[in-house]
Amino acid sequence: MSGIFKWRGKMIKIGYMGPKGTFSHEATLKYIKGKESEYALYEYSTIADVILAVENNLVDEAVAPIENSLEGAVNITLDTLAMDANIKIKDEIVLGIKQNLLVKSGTRPDEIECIISHPQPIGQCIKYIHLKYPNATVRFSDSTTAAAQEVAGCNGRIAAIGSMIAAKIYGLEVLEEGIQDSNNNMTRFAVISHTDSARTGNDKTSIVFSTEDKPGSLYRILDIFNLWDINMTRIESRPAKNELGRYIFFIDILGHKDDEDLKNALTMVGRKTSFMKFLGSYPVFVDREDI
Amino acid sequence: MSGIFKWRGKMIKIGYMGPKGTFSHEATLKYIKGKESEYALYEYSTIADVILAVENNLVDEAVAPIENSLEGAVNITLDTLAMDANIKIKDEIVLGIKQNLLVKSGTRPDEIECIISHPQPIGQCIKYIHLKYPNATVRFSDSTTAAAQEVAGCNGRIAAIGSMIAAKIYGLEVLEEGIQDSNNNMTRFAVISHTDSARTGNDKTSIVFSTEDKPGSLYRILDIFNLWDINMTRIESRPAKNELGRYIFFIDILGHKDDEDLKNALTMVGRKTSFMKFLGSYPVFVDREDI
Numbered sequence: 001m002s003g004i005f006k007w008r009g010k011m012i013k014i015g016y017m018g019p020k021g022t023f024s025h026e027a028t029l030k031y032i033k034g035k036e037s038e039y040a041l042y043e044y045s046t047i048a049d050v051i052l053a054v055e056n057n058l059v060d061e062a063v064a065p066i067e068n069s070l071e072g073a074v075n076i077t078l079d080t081l082a083m084d085a086n087i088k089i090k091d092e093i094v095l096g097i098k099q100n101l102l103v104k105s106g107t108r109p110d111e112i113e114c115i116i117s118h119p120q121p122i123g124q125c126i127k128y129i130h131l132k133y134p135n136a137t138v139r140f141s142d143s144t145t146a147a148a149q150e151v152a153g154c155n156g157r158i159a160a161i162g163s164m165i166a167a168k169i170y171g172l173e174v175l176e177e178g179i180q181d182s183n184n185n186m187t188r189f190a191v192i193s194h195t196d197s198a199r200t201g202n203d204k205t206s207i208v209f210s211t212e213d214k215p216g217s218l219y220r221i222l223d224i225f226n227l228w229d230i231n232m233t234r235i236e237s238r239p240a241k242n243e244l245g246r247y248i249f250f251i252d253i254l255g256h257k258d259d260e261d262l263k264n265a266l267t268m269v270g271r272k273t274s275f276m277k278f279l280g281s282y283p284v285f286v287d288r289e290d291i
Numbered sequence: 292m293s294g295i296f297k298w299r300g301k302m303i304k305i306g307y308m309g310p311k312g313t314f315s316h317e318a319t320l321k322y323i324k325g326k327e328s329e330y331a332l333y334e335y336s337t338i339a340d341v342i343l344a345v346e347n348n349l350v351d352e353a354v355a356p357i358e359n360s361l362e363g364a365v366n367i368t369l370d371t372l373a374m375d376a377n378i379k380i381k382d383e384i385v386l387g388i389k390q391n392l393l394v395k396s397g398t399r400p401d402e403i404e405c406i407i408s409h410p411q412p413i414g415q416c417i418k419y420i421h422l423k424y425p426n427a428t429v430r431f432s433d434s435t436t437a438a439a440q441e442v443a444g445c446n447g448r449i450a451a452i453g454s455m456i457a458a459k460i461y462g463l464e465v466l467e468e469g470i471q472d473s474n475n476n477m478t479r480f481a482v483i484s485h486t487d488s489a490r491t492g493n494d495k496t497s498i499v500f501s502t503e504d505k506p507g508s509l510y511r512i513l514d515i516f517n518l519w520d521i522n523m524t525r526i527e528s529r530p531a532k533n534e535l536g537r538y539i540f541f542i543d544i545l546g547h548k549d550d551e552d553l554k555n556a557l558t559m560v561g562r563k564t565s566f567m568k569f570l571g572s573y574p575v576f577v578d579r580e581d582i
Contacts, residue, residue: 069535072528075363094535119410119431140410140431186535215522219513231506233536237363237527244360244385244477245524 011040015050015059018043021145021166024050027095027189028063045142051080054087054192062192063093069186071120073236077190078250081279082208082238089206089280091191094287099125099180102148102160102172109175112136116147117161125161127181133159148172188285196257196280203256204233206279209269210240210248218249221269228265230255248275256281302331306341306350309334312436312457315341318386318480319354336433342371345378345483353483354384360477362411364527368481369541372570373499373529380497380571382482385578390416390471393439393451393463400466403427407438408452416452418472424450439463479576487548487571494547495524497570500560501531501539509540512560519556521546539566547572 014032017024020043032039042059044050050062065074081087099121103112115122115129116139122129129138136159141147147160152170159175160166167174197203211217225232231254240246255262257278270276305323308315311334323330333350335341341353356365372378390412394403406413406420407430413420420429427450432438438451443461450466451457458465488494502508516523522545531537546553548569561567 067530067535069530070532072366072530138433140433142429142431182532184533184535188535216517218523218526219517222510222513226507226510232509234538235509235526235528237525239358239360239363241361241473242475244358244475244479247525 009038012038012061013042013059014039015042015044015053015062017047017050017064017143018045019143019145019149021148021163021169022143023095023097023163023187024063024065024189026163026165027065027093027187030095031063031091031093031189031191047074047076048080051077051084051087051192054194055084060193061090063189064192065187066092066190067188067234067236068097068120069184070182071123073238075238078208078236078238081190081192082248082250082277086194087192088194088196089190089282090193090195090197091282092204092285093189093191094285095187095189097124097180097185097187098164098178099161099185100164100167100174101176101179102151102162102167102170103158103175104151104154104156105171105173107156107159107173107175111157112159113157114139115159115161116141116150118143118147121161124180124182124185128179145170191282197282199256199258199281200283202284202286203254203281204252204284205255205257205262205266205281206250206252207266207269207276208248208250208279209273209276210246212274213246217272220272221249224265224268224272225253228261230262230265254284300329303329303352304333304350305330306333306335306344306353308338308341308355308434309336310434310436310440312439312454312460313434314386314388314454314478315354315356315480317454317456318356318384318478321386322354322382322384322480322482338365338367339371342368342375342378342483345485346375351484352381354480355483356478357383357481358479358525358527359388359411360475361473362414364529366529369499369527369529372481372483373539373541373568377485378483379485379487380481380573381484381486381488382573383495383576384480384482385576386478386480388415388471388476388478389455389469390452390476391455391458391465392467392470393442393453393458393461394466395442395445395447396462396464398447398450398464398466402448403450404448405430406450406452407432407441409434409438412452415471415473415476419470436461482573488573490547490549490572491574493575493577494545494572495543495575496546496548496553496557496572497541497543498557498560498567499539499541499570500564500567501537503565504537508563511563512540515556515559515563516544519552521553521556545575
């Protein structure tokens with residue numbers, strides 16, 4: 001029935017880091033696929049703004065990149081999650097990242113003097129750039145679509161690295177498709193909201209904590225998960241920002257906060273840490289397109 | 292006697308990420324302080340190039356930033372250390388980072404329309420920018436000195452964020468000193484060479500490894516250090532780059548590879564990991580200026 005009738009309930013406001021054509025935009029479209037009529041999309045210009053929009057009730061949900069399989073953690077997302085009090089992770093989305101070389105229509109490869117993009121896609125195509133455009137200068141932009149916009153308005157000597165959706169939106173020619181150095185290029189996005197998700201039986205839980213300033217204190221936390229046979233799928237350290245050599249840790253574990261063992265383990269972690277924040281339990285991502 | 296006679300031995304070639312005026316330059320000057328006549332400085336344009344210059348025997352030593360107390364790990368340094376076979380960490384330097392707002396002489400604060408710098412110093416001054424220059428656009432440059440150079444050649448509406456040494460080199464006016472949001476802003480640099488350092492009794496050892504793809508495999512490695520009463524001062528994860536959700540881990544532990552216990556622990560870590568690389572033992576940094 002869905003798709004026949006227009007959604008008549010209250011629209012769910014969802015924020016992402018724009019402009020249109022970013023991989024965040026693509027991830028958001030993937031997340032709401034099949035339920036497009038229930039969502040109203042809101043564009044923000046930075047990752048921090050997207051997340052704060054949830055905290056400030058400007059949107060109901062927000063999509064923010066959390067880690068890339070090649071570049072690693074997205075620090076601004078982690079730092080904002082650690083700081084802001086009233087937000088939870090309610091879902092995750094994994095997106096395969098394909099980068100492309102975009103130019104103004106008619107530009108030939110030998111005319112390209114400068115390649116611009118966000119530092120992350122530049123990093124993902126660094127071998128390609130070295131090999132194919134060793135003499136081009138590389139310049140950083142605020143986003144892949146800012147780069148595409150600049151190319152759209154330029155004299156033809158500049159190329160942008162960006163998504164196919166960006167090429168379409170800004171009327172650019174795709175000079176070469178799939179120029180990323182590795183095909184294992186995936187980004188994991190978190191869907192952020194005021195509440196997390198109910199138990200499905202295949203869930204993940206995220207927490208952030210700082211340990212006491214004593215030798216072996218991180219080991220003692222991991223020991224708790226070991227004791228309860230809880231699998232950790234990820235550990236990420238970020239600076240505590242008060243002193244060099246002090247860190248906070250982001251940990252993902254398998255299970256839901258309503259699982260008895262996980263609940264007990266988290267109670268114990270809370271006692272053995274100087275700060276702990278529960279970031280949410282949510283379903284492990286399963287790609288519907290792959291099924 | 293040193294300082295009276297000119298050094299007549301073979302000069303030690305040391306590389307850093309230039310141009311002159313970067314914090315890497317400042318750290319290098321701090322490292323060779325009192326032994327300036329023994330060193331010849333070589334400038335490289337990227338961190339990867341600096342480290343590869345050691346691997347390729349173009350320099351004897353190289354100084355590369357490894358972590359900042361606010362921004363976290365310097366990923367390119369970690370990734371290059373993990374990949375390159377014949378390099379070791381032989382020393383570390385900690386530098387307090389002070390950022391400054393640099394303009395062309397005579398520029399007034401109300402004339403500034405754009406602030407440029409490397410993404411890291413921008414991140415370190417983000418509150419200051421929001422508060423004092425809410426209407427200025429922010430643009431990323433490849434380095435703080437590239438930003439200073441651009442300001443030196445501009446029409447006066449652009450400000451750069453950079454070091455005092457950059458202001459001096461490029462003839463810029465320091466409009467405001469110490470604009471970093473936090474005074475806990477320190478960067479740790481690694482001195483990279485073909486060999487690490489001899490035991491001093493107050494040493495640190497760095498390794499990088501990947502665990503087997505089994506639950507609890509990271510815990511089992513930390514358990515080895517716990518067994519031998521070895522203190523871990525840092526753990527940093529980076530993506531393994533072959534699959535989302537697979538990581539390599541950089542660990543710093545207190546002690547030297549010639550300490551019996553540490554040697555035994557590392558032997559065991561080597562057996563329980565799918566890949567392990569010894570990155571070096573070196574003296575724990577003690578700031579000579581603070582003594």
